Amino acid sequence: xxxxxAAVDDFVIKLKRRQVEGSLATAKSTVxxxxxxxxxxxIPSSGPASSLIDAVKSxxxxxxxxxxxxxxxxxxxxxxLHIIREEEATIVxxxxxxxxxxxxxxxxxxxxxxxxxxxxxxxxxxTALRAPSLHNLLESLPTSAGANVEPVPESDTKSRCKSSDKxxxxxxxxxxxxxxxxxxxGEIENYHSExxxxxxxxxxxxxxxxxxxxxxxxxxxxxxxxxxxxFQVFVAEGAPRYQGHxxxxxxxxxxxxxxxxxxxxxxxxxxxxxxxxVGAHAVMANGGIVAPVGMHMVALAAxxxxxxxxxxxxxxxxxxxxPHNPSVxxxxxxxxxxxxxxxxxxxxxxxxxxSPVHVVNPMFDYVPPELISLFxxxxxxxxxxxxxxxxxxxYSPEDH
Amino acid sequence: MRAQPxxxxxxxxxxxxxxTKVAFFSRNFWDDRKCFxxxxxxxxxxxxKDRTSKAERRALQESQRAAKEAARASGNQTFFMPGMWExxxxxxxxxxxxxxxxxxxxxxxxxxxxxxxxxxxxDKRKDAPAPxxxxxxxxxxxxxxxRAIVEQTTETKHRVELFRHLPQFVPPTxxxxxxxxxxxxxxxxxxPAVGLKYLTWDIVGGNARCVAMLEAFKEMIRDxxxxxxxVMSRDLTAKINSHVSFLSTCRPLxxxxxxAIRSFKLKIGKLRDTLTEAEAKSxxxxxxxxxxxxKIILAxxxxxKHAVTKIIDGDVxxxxxxxxxxxxVLSHAHSIGKKFRVVVVDSRPRLEGRILLRSLLAxxxxxxxxxxxxxxxxxxxxxxxxxGAASILANGTVYSRVGTAAAAMVAHGxxxxxxxxxxxxxxxxxxxxxxxxxxxLGDPDALVGVAGRKEFRExxxxxxxxxxxxxxxxxxxxxxxxxxxxxxxxxxxxxxxVPVILREYRKEPIL
Numbered sequence: 001x002x003x004x005x006a007a008v009d010d011f012v013i014k015l016k017r018r019q020v021e022g023s024l025a026t027a028k029s030t031v032x033x034x035x036x037x038x039x040x041x042x043i044p045s046s047g048p049a050s051s052l053i054d055a056v057k058s059x060x061x062x063x064x065x066x067x068x069x070x071x072x073x074x075x076x077x078x079x080x081l082h083i084i085r086e087e088e089a090t091i092v093x094x095x096x097x098x099x100x101x102x103x104x105x106x107x108x109x110x111x112x113x114x115x116x117x118x119x120x121x122x123x124x125x126x127t128a129l130r131a132p133s134l135h136n137l138l139e140s141l142p143t144s145a146g147a148n149v150e151p152v153p154e155s156d157t158k159s160r161c162k163s164s165d166k167x168x169x170x171x172x173x174x175x176x177x178x179x180x181x182x183x184x185x186g187e188i189e190n191y192h193s194e195x196x197x198x199x200x201x202x203x204x205x206x207x208x209x210x211x212x213x214x215x216x217x218x219x220x221x222x223x224x225x226x227x228x229x230x231f232q233v234f235v236a237e238g239a240p241r242y243q244g245h246x247x248x249x250x251x252x253x254x255x256x257x258x259x260x261x262x263x264x265x266x267x268x269x270x271x272x273x274x275x276x277x278v279g280a281h282a283v284m285a286n287g288g289i290v291a292p293v294g295m296h297m298v299a300l301a302a303x304x305x306x307x308x309x310x311x312x313x314x315x316x317x318x319x320x321x322x323p324h325n326p327s328v329x330x331x332x333x334x335x336x337x338x339x340x341x342x343x344x345x346x347x348x349x350x351x352x353x354x355s356p357v358h359v360v361n362p363m364f365d366y367v368p369p370e371l372i373s374l375f376x377x378x379x380x381x382x383x384x385x386x387x388x389x390x391x392x393x394x395y396s397p398e399d400h
Numbered sequence: 401m402r403a404q405p406x407x408x409x410x411x412x413x414x415x416x417x418x419x420t421k422v423a424f425f426s427r428n429f430w431d432d433r434k435c436f437x438x439x440x441x442x443x444x445x446x447x448x449k450d451r452t453s454k455a456e457r458r459a460l461q462e463s464q465r466a467a468k469e470a471a472r473a474s475g476n477q478t479f480f481m482p483g484m485w486e487x488x489x490x491x492x493x494x495x496x497x498x499x500x501x502x503x504x505x506x507x508x509x510x511x512x513x514x515x516x517x518x519x520x521x522x523d524k525r526k527d528a529p530a531p532x533x534x535x536x537x538x539x540x541x542x543x544x545x546x547r548a549i550v551e552q553t554t555e556t557k558h559r560v561e562l563f564r565h566l567p568q569f570v571p572p573t574x575x576x577x578x579x580x581x582x583x584x585x586x587x588x589x590x591x592p593a594v595g596l597k598y599l600t601w602d603i604v605g606g607n608a609r610c611v612a613m614l615e616a617f618k619e620m621i622r623d624x625x626x627x628x629x630x631v632m633s634r635d636l637t638a639k640i641n642s643h644v645s646f647l648s649t650c651r652p653l654x655x656x657x658x659x660a661i662r663s664f665k666l667k668i669g670k671l672r673d674t675l676t677e678a679e680a681k682s683x684x685x686x687x688x689x690x691x692x693x694x695k696i697i698l699a700x701x702x703x704x705k706h707a708v709t710k711i712i713d714g715d716v717x718x719x720x721x722x723x724x725x726x727x728x729v730l731s732h733a734h735s736i737g738k739k740f741r742v743v744v745v746d747s748r749p750r751l752e753g754r755i756l757l758r759s760l761l762a763x764x765x766x767x768x769x770x771x772x773x774x775x776x777x778x779x780x781x782x783x784x785x786x787x788g789a790a791s792i793l794a795n796g797t798v799y800s801r802v803g804t805a806a807a808a809m810v811a812h813g814x815x816x817x818x819x820x821x822x823x824x825x826x827x828x829x830x831x832x833x834x835x836x837x838x839x840x841l842g843d844p845d846a847l848v849g850v851a852g853r854k855e856f857r858e859x860x861x862x863x864x865x866x867x868x869x870x871x872x873x874x875x876x877x878x879x880x881x882x883x884x885x886x887x888x889x890x891x892x893x894x895x896x897x898v899p900v901i902l903r904e905y906r907k908e909p910i911l
Contacts, residue, residue, distance in 0.1 A: 234871075239748060239771045242850060245858035252868035259560055259869040260847060260859065264747035264772045264803030268835035268876035272562060294773030297806055300813055327777055339771055341852045344754075348761040357761055360770040362777045 004040045015066035023072035027188050027316045030076040035181045048170035049088035069332045071282040071319045078399045085396050087176040191314035194378035196224035207231040207274045213238030213292045214247035215279025217312045232257035236266050240338040267301045276302045277310045284323045285391045287369030287384030290330050293362050299371035308373040320395045326366035334361045560871050569841045606656040606790045614688050621684050633668050652840050655791035656826045695825040702889035703821050708733045715740040716782045720807040722752035723788020725821040734765050747772040747803035749846040772803050775810050785811045789822040795831040796880030796895030802873045808882040817884040824888050827902050835876040844870035
């Protein structure tokens, strides 16, 4: 336990100090940490899931508070919670003798009625487990509302059927959760290859592509496409971090015809560009994205010239939150010295009555879903209007 | 050796550097039809016919044809033919003009007839600007290069293919070569260091460059004496052409400069023969002065007067880069006591916004400074956008520093009015739809480092990679629908009125 605490504290400090940055790195570290938390957690026989959930929630809220802009952390916490709930539901369903169906989320929010028979409970579970699809709607549900396992005093319902295999159940839950977390980890690490497989579908011969800044998934995407197609890329440098420079170098090393342009020239050149492909920092539940600063301007220019704006993202970047006032809430203002050096304007400021120059250096830009043409994720290509379904699949509404 | 004349422009604020170098010219013939389209070429052609008789012309053509044949026979084409240096002659006739039927010069008998036939056509097309030299046409580029004063080392290795039709950037290392080349010949006239200042981007900005050039021309006129047996107007025009070719080699001419030169040449062409040399010179000098005063200095005062009425207390005004007119507007508004805030948006690689920022801070204005990527973030607080322009084209497109289009687009998206402050002398009859067909390429190496931040060295050695190119555009074209209003000295007009102003206010009898 104490090492776990130490590990958690260590990670929290790293997040606060921005020593760990970037969705992939933070997502991986979060998942690993949570796996540790789950494995160390001593599961009481009564209510195994809720104890796991509480443990994960407490660690998760600390991690999220450490760096609220690193949405991948929160995403992973919610994914793990969803996994726990799913596993729980599967096990309960199996226990009652119903074959476990493929998971979905428990979307009902209604408290179970205490004293409900186990069979009815299981049946309700079963319907709740299935995705709300058309044939579900046509079936009649055993109760007016789906049952939710959580708030029911579990001792009552479970004591009747599970007294004998209590320990094995909690063991099964833990084991299942850890397995699923392993799968999640694998999914995070391999999302590059999943996305790159779709590269040839989107890039044709002699295409001209524009991008801003640097994105690892985009690098793999281009590498895959380069094997069969020849195309050229304009890279906008992406002030004030100038990641575009590094990206252009990497692309040129791959023998891809690359041209570096300044961000101000994006509007000038975009009429000759066939497609804009970018990476994102996070995808919000309404289909909008949080991307490095400048992306909104590029998206507006792309819409003006009817150029498709394609976003590459892994599912770990998908956030179940809705962006209210994104420029303030989903943004971070970095040091003004990146834009204007300290002391550079000081010679004009002496002698005035101290009206200092206000330098604005936001880190992110919010791009609304109307400007985005397509999301390419590891589960295929999607419209921005479909994102809410993806959110519903991988997250539980209780955790939002 | 003549002393280097000093440039003195009193009430003008523009960027200057303290180092000056002396530039020399050679007398060379530059086919000005490529650079300076306009009706005066036709005027000159007709003058030639009036002055020389038919027999003389035929003799000239025969000798030219013979020389050409001889040259071709000897396997190497020369362009130095007898009679070439006659002021006003254009031995290549209208061959150079694209889109016009190629009339061979050596068909002497038919030439006059063809000219007469062609002239009315030209009259109709007078208003259309002539096509410019396109740099992907190899023959023409080769010809131009042979006649150029400065050697153009076009590095075709690192050319961005999309911009092949534009002249590639000439690095200022030519300075040394220029000095050595022209210090030798002392029959050359000393032209002030204006050209070299353009080359090193010391003088920047449409108004500044135009004013500096006009000052240089004034000096040149004052020092000028007509050589014997030459007609002043033609000789002077030839001299101007050579000077202008030098300037444009240093850095492609801005539209403001082109318009000024056109009007000046028109004036030269209209000089009455009865004037003495001194009178002619003084009239030319006064024309130049009036041009600068009326079209630039007083026009700016008018623009400021109009624009200041648009700024109200509590405004947040956004501007991009550095435009001297916008700076004057903001200073004046602040000096008459309006309470407003300014947001200065800057862009790489020139970072001209910092100059504006300095000047506004020194006057005590509240300023916000940011880079072009953050313009969507900051636009929520902005109430008005004031932008400057290098030129406004006949279809209402604003041709301005790169990045202006992005700022105007975002402002339009947030429903913020965009106001362009531009003098009418910068308007041009040309039309343009995008920023690629016509632009100016800047120094690609300017993109490599980041000013003030030494840790960005990724692109050092970019020219070693065959696949990596750097593109540094200077201008971009803002579509007319992003512009709410253009503030000129004639008033505040919508962008659709630009061709009307061109037609009504720019007819030849003005100056």
